[in-house]
Amino acid sequence: MPGPGLEALLASARDGVSRVHRDGMDLVLKRRLDAPGDFFQAEARGLEALAATRTLRVPRVWAVTGHGIVLEDLGRGTPSAAQWERAGTALATLHSRPAVRFGSAHPGWCGDSVQDNTPDTDGHRFFAERRLLPQARRAHASGRLPAHELSAIESLCDRLPALLPRTAPVPVHGDLWTGNLHACADGELALIDGGAVHRGWAETDLAMLVLFGAPPRRFFDAYQHAAGIGADWRARAPLLNLYPLLNHLNLFGTGYLPRIKDVLAGYR
Numbered sequence: 397m398p399g400p401g402l403e404a405l406l407a408s409a410r411d412g413v414s415r416v417h418r419d420g421m422d423l424v425l426k427r428r429l430d431a432p433g434d435f436f437q438a439e440a441r442g443l444e445a446l447a448a449t450r451t452l453r454v455p456r457v458w459a460v461t462g463h464g465i466v467l468e469d470l471g472r473g474t475p476s477a478a479q480w481e482r483a484g485t486a487l488a489t490l491h492s493r494p495a496v497r498f499g500s501a502h503p504g505w506c507g508d509s510v511q512d513n514t515p516d517t518d519g520h521r522f523f524a525e526r527r528l529l530p531q532a533r534r535a536h537a538s539g540r541l542p543a544h545e546l547s548a549i550e551s552l553c554d555r556l557p558a559l560l561p562r563t564a565p566v567p568v569h570g571d572l573w574t575g576n577l578h579a580c581a582d583g584e585l586a587l588i589d590g591g592a593v594h595r596g597w598a599e600t601d602l603a604m605l606v607l608f609g610a611p612p613r614r615f616f617d618a619y620q621h622a623a624g625i626g627a628d629w630r631a632r633a634p635l636l637n638l639y640p641l642l643n644h645l646n647l648f649g650t651g652y653l654p655r656i657k658d659v660l661a662g663y664r
Contacts (some may be wrong), residue, residue, distance in 0.1 A: 398548070399621075399660065402418075402423075402459035403461055403594045404525045405409050405418070405425065405466070405573040406427055406459065406461055406463065406464040406465075407463075408626075409425045409660050411427050411428055411429060412428075413425070414427075415469055418474055419613065420493055421457065421467055421469075422426070422468075422524055422646055423467065423468065423469055424466070424467045425438070425465075426464055426467070427463055427464035427465055427585070428463060428464065430509070431462065431463055433503075433505075433510065434462075434502075434503075435505050435591065436461065436462065436463070436465040437460055437503075438503070438504050438590075439460075439590050439591040440460040440465060440589025441463055441502060441588065441593070442504065442569075442592065442651060443457055443467075443588075443590040444457060445567065445590070446490075446567070446587050446593060448510070449489075449493065450481060450488050451486040451487070451490040452487060452583070452585060452634075453470070453580065453584055453586035453587070454586055454588070454590065455469070455470050455586065455621045457470050458460045458532065460556070461497070461545040469589075470580040470581065470586055471580055471581025471582075472517050472578075473579050473580055473581045473582055474579060475584070476583055477612075477614055478490050478593060479579075479585060480486070480585070480611060480612055480614050480615045480618070481615065481617075481618040482584075482585075482618070482621035483584075483585035483611075483616050483620065484611075484614070484617070484618030484622065485618045485619065486515075486585075486623075487619055488618075488619045488620075488623040489622065491564055491566045491567070491568070491623065492566070492623070493567060494564035494565070495565045495567055495595045496517065496565070497515040497516060498517070498518075498519050498526075498565040498594070498596055499513040499514055499515040499516055499522060499526065499565075499595060499596075500513035500514050500515070500516065500593070500594040500595065501513075501596055504592045504593065506570065506571050506592040506643055507571070507638070507647050509531070509643050509646060509647060510649060511526075511570070511592055512526045512593070513526065514526060514531040519562065519563065519565060519596070520556040520560065522596070523556060523596075523639075524535055524556055524561065525640045528549055528552075528553055528638060529549070529553060529641055531643055531646060532545075532549040532550070533546065533644055534547050534646050535642055535645050540649070540653065541645065541653070541656075542561075543595060545546040545653075545656065545657060547660070548660045548663075548664065549638070549642075549660070550637075552660070555663075558633065558664070559632070559635060560584075560597075560599075560632060560636075563598070563599075564597050564647060566595060566597075566635060566645070567593070567595055568588055568593070568594060568595065568596040568597070568598065568600055568601045569590065569593055570591075570592030570593050570594050570596065570601075571589060571592035571604070571605045572587075572599070572601040573604050573605070573607060573608045574608060575608075575641070576589045577605070589615075592602045597628045597636070598623075599633070599636055600636050602619070602629050603629070603632070603633035604637060604640055606630070606633055607633075607637045607641075619652055635659065635663065637659070638656065639658055641655055641656050641659070641664075642656065
């Protein structure tokens with residue numbers, strides 16, 4: 397176990413991500429002097445919540461401050477076919493624990509965007525009012541989303557109950573692009589970057605896994621078998637991925653606008 401002084405180690409580290417060996421352990425230090433709000437505290441809460449499910453591996457949190465976090469270094473490797481299948485089954489297990497309310501007791505962070513997790517018992521209202529509409533209105537206010545597209549998203553939010561199934565909230569990673577499904581040194585798949593963890597629709601995690609690349613088919617086959625579902629979630633993925641696309645529009649610019657327009661065109 398690392399000894400005392402990790403907070404001091406963070407304070408002396410350079411901004412960014414660095415790796416150190418201390419007290420016989422390999423550690424990852426993530427530091428940002430300009431980190432917003434409780435950015436790193438949210439990551440620590442999310443990772444600890446994921447670890448408590450005892451499903452997919454997550455890095456252990458050793459220390460956290462307002463400007464950084466110290467994590468177990470999982471290394472980097474190449475997963476085998478069997479490890480992809482185990483990860484798919486484990487994610488289905490993570491998603492098999494229904495809760496009463498969507499959201500969380502604390503706000504989260506999806507990248508540098510604050511994520512309103514105010515609890516709600518209605519998933520369609522939660523997805524509209526806590527996810528799509530805040531991002532869309534923010535993008536419109538900055539000039540990145542034209543009024544026509546904002547209107548289309550507002551109209552789409554009214555139709556969500558007809559377009560998305562009513563399912564229970566479950567623990568979700570919340571920012572599960574392929575880069576956050578990390579292959580450890582031994583090939584085991586792990587969840588990293590837990591700042592967006594909350595209770596939401598399981599399909600939001602599946603959808604984001606096909607937004608920027610995708611795990612191999614055997615991962616999804618194992619998930620679907622364990623969850624007892626078919627592949628029809630893929631037809632709903634574009635609508636669910638409006639949220640991360642709008643977030644990327646706000647964070648990184650109008651290069652994401654054509655993809656948003658393509659999604660909206662499919663629902664007019």
